[in-house]
Amino acid sequence: MLTTRGEVTFKLEVDKLTIPCQAYLTDINMNNIHLLIGQPIINHEGVTLLVHNNTAVLQQDCDFLSQIEVTEERLKFNVVTHSKETLPPGSSIIMVDIEGNNQDADVITPARHFEMDGTSYSIPATILRGCQGHLKVFNSGTKDILWEPGVVLVRAEICKHTPLRHQDGRM
Incomplete structure (x- = not known):
């Protein structure tokens, strides 16, 4: 000392x-x-x-x-709650933000199911465009789910469009 x-x-x-x-x-x-x-x-x-x-x-x-500047296109994006959300049991549609996505770019979220500490919910695969969108969430639990703004719900990936060159009318 x-x-x-x-x-x-x-x-x-x-x-x-x-x-x-x-x-x-x-x-x-x-x-x-x-x-x-x-x-x-x-x-x-x-x-x-x-x-x-x-x-x-x-x-x-x-x-x-x-010191290298990365010029690669970003391929994954956090999909987060836009505002404070309260989801009762059942189906809800909430507004989400797609962090870092371009305004005219499409992203796809994979289907996911989450279950932890008595909370259970599912998110179906969804295509979102731009920086904001709406996401369907199924609360399969017995109590409300509370989310603050900015909670990561799922990670989306760039949705690559495959051009249809030889269209013959069949899908």
């Missing part, structure tokens, strides 16, 4: 890195050591402590993957 004279916030420059940090000022004699670098600096995002031949060096991470 020791008493500090205060706390300072500054930018630490060491081994060609600049790291924002905080330090406590003390009057303790540490034999010509002016600063102890602790776990918050070592664990700082983008910094690696490399120890080799009895020498410790802080270096910038070479995480080239984090």
Whole structure:
């Protein structure tokens, strides 16, 4: 235990890195050591402590993957409750948001059945378009289901349309 004279916030420059940090000022004699670098600096995002031949060096991470811009089309989307919902036993239609979907894109939800702690409900497979839609939910339990806004109900996938090239009138 020791008493500090205060706390300072500054930018630490060491081994060609600049790291924002905080330090406590003390009057303790540490034999010509002016600063102890602790776990918050070592664990700082983008910094690696490399120890080799009895020498410790802080270096910038070479995480080239984090710098790559992803241009792939997103394929899965959370379907969440739009507002607070109370579903009595039986069938209900609720408004949902499709997080991250394009306004003119179709997504499909798989049929799902959920059962946990006395709550039981089913969601049929549904095609939804855009960022909002309506989802049918069957509460097969004996009590109301209560959901807050933003509860993930199911994950939807991009609905790929297959062009019909050689139509002969049959389906």
